Amino acid sequence: MGNAVTVLVVGAGPVGLSAALALAQADVDVRVVESAAGVDMRMRASTFHPPTLDMIATLGLADELVDRGLKVTRFQLRQHETRDYMTFDLAAISDATSHPYRLQIEQHQYCELAIRALEKLGIAVEFETGVESISQDDVGVSAVTGTGQIRAEWVVGADGASSAVRESLGLEYGGKTYTHSSVLVSTPFPFHEYFPDLAGVSYCWSERGPFSLLRLQNFWRASLYPGVEDLDAAADETRVRDWLAYIHPDARDAEILNSNPYRVHERCVGRFRVGRVLLAGDAAHLNPPSGGMGMNGGIHDATNLSAKLRQVLDGDDDKLLDRYDRQRRTLASERIIPQASANRARMATMDKALQLERLENHRAIAADPAANREFLLKSSMITGLREAEEIG
Numbered sequence: 089m090g091n092a093v094t095v096l097v098v099g100a101g102p103v104g105l106s107a108a109l110a111l112a113q114a115d116v117d118v119r120v121v122e123s124a125a126g127v128d129m130r131m132r133a134s135t136f137h138p139p140t141l142d143m144i145a146t147l148g149l150a151d152e153l154v155d156r157g158l159k160v161t162r163f164q165l166r167q168h169e170t171r172d173y174m175t176f177d178l179a180a181i182s183d184a185t186s187h188p189y190r191l192q193i194e195q196h197q198y199c200e201l202a203i204r205a206l207e208k209l210g211i212a213v214e215f216e217t218g219v220e221s222i223s224q225d226d227v228g229v230s231a232v233t234g235t236g237q238i239r240a241e242w243v244v245g246a247d248g249a250s251s252a253v254r255e256s257l258g259l260e261y262g263g264k265t266y267t268h269s270s271v272l273v274s275t276p277f278p279f280h281e282y283f284p285d286l287a288g289v290s291y292c293w294s295e296r297g298p299f300s301l302l303r304l305q306n307f308w309r310a311s312l313y314p315g316v317e318d319l320d321a322a323a324d325e326t327r328v329r330d331w332l333a334y335i336h337p338d339a340r341d342a343e344i345l346n347s348n349p350y351r352v353h354e355r356c357v358g359r360f361r362v363g364r365v366l367l368a369g370d371a372a373h374l375n376p377p378s379g380g381m382g383m384n385g386g387i388h389d390a391t392n393l394s395a396k397l398r399q400v401l402d403g404d405d406d407k408l409l410d411r412y413d414r415q416r417r418t419l420a421s422e423r424i425i426p427q428a429s430a431n432r433a434r435m436a437t438m439d440k441a442l443q444l445e446r447l448e449n450h451r452a453i454a455a456d457p458a459a460n461r462e463f464l465l466k467s468s469m470i471t472g473l474r475e476a477e478e479i480g
């Protein structure tokens with residue numbers, strides 16, 4: 089097809105970069121365009137689940153990522169006022185994954201490693217090159233960018249929640265946006281010194297509302313639900329400090345490294361494939377962050393899609409890409425979104441008696457080896473991946 093690139097990846101977030109690297113490592117001719125001037129350095133996802141790490145290992149990036157991050161094998165549900173808690177241990181699923189832990193590290197660090205790996209293969213991400221629109225015919229896709237037109241045989245739209253690729257396809261992004269905003273606060277405050285036995289991933293009920301504490305290498309990330317709609321109000325410093333002080337009075341004056349408010353959505357597009365254009369990650373589905381499945385699910389999309397694209401480029405029928413749509417869309421809409429939404433609802437109750445009852449229920453699950461295993465396989469996203477494999 090003349091000067092057309094084989095695959096154009098739109099968006100250099102964790103999903104686009106995963107897809108691009110998997111394709112480039114298979115000697116596919118790939119270009120990656122990114123509208124921003126560099127990697128998004130804001131605090132966003134910071135948990136890599138076991139199967140995601142298994143996938144990242146196939147890209148050759150797991151060892152360095154694991155070296156940089158913090159391995160967390162135990163996670164907890166806690167009731168704040170009573171200090172009662174229960175613990176799950178991922179060691180129970182060590183036969184199902186090569187990485188039986190959650191790796192705590194910012195998503196931008198993964199992006200940086202993927203960009204470096206692409207560079208080693210001679211592919212430089214083209215920053216400040218936003219795609220404005222795309223159109224396609226039987227043999228290829230034309231993408232209009234701010235600096236010219238790019239012709240490609242296939243396009244992977246991994247351009248995030250406001251995807252211009254999805255917009256160009258005219259696809260509706262059905263679903264809902266939650267009324268209340270959330271805020272991610274990073275602080276070096278040593279919560280682990282104040283709460284004995286606090287696990288590196290802890291989901292907490294409190295009479296004031298839910299919060300979670302995730303430990304990274306040099307700081308903690310607190311997810312707070314300030315109960316307001318406006319993003320600026322959610323990140324208001326006084327409000328954030330009041331919340332931190334509720335977690336522990338000494339945290340009121342803690343250094344705040346970063347305070348990132350965001351809106352939570354549940355959305356899924358009706359098709360992940362339209363002809364020669366494939367959608368993946370936040371461009372295709374959005375879910376509440378509870379349980380850390382957004383970026384992880386997107387990297388799972390990228391892994392599934394890049395394997396199938398490679399097969400198609402090697403001569404398989406392109407109907408294989410419809411299977412990508414069926415597998416990943418079904419998983420997003422029937423498993424990931426409902427699971428994340430249930431996680432959020434489970435934590436949302438302000439009724440202390442119900443919080444303690446739920447805590448007790450989870451303690452009972454952890455005490456029953458079969459139920460414990462089922463819970464861990466599901467929350468680590470392994471069950472969903474296995475179910476998707478069954479979809480023809």
Ligand SMILES: Cc1cc2nc3c(=O)[nH]c(=O)nc-3n(C[C@H](O)[C@H](O)[C@H](O)COP(=O)(O)OP(=O)(O)OC[C@H]3O[C@@H](n4cnc5c(N)ncnc54)[C@H](O)[C@@H]3O)c2cc1C
Pocket residue numbers: 098099100101102103104121122123124128131132133134135195217218219220246247248249250251252253272348349350368369370371377379380381382383384385386
């Ligand atoms: C505050 C916050 C907290 C989160 N916490 C978690 C968590 O704890 N766990 C979890 O798993 N997930 C979490 N997520 C979700 C996670 O960050 C996303 O699911 C993940 O980044 C999706 O990756 P992506 O590559 O699909 O999209 P993005 O990371 O959004 O990347 C898309 C890229 O495309 C670029 N782009 C956009 N438009 C264009 C265009 N027209 N042309 C070219 N490039 C374009 C963008 O600049 C961006 O770099 C969180 C998200 C937010 C906002």
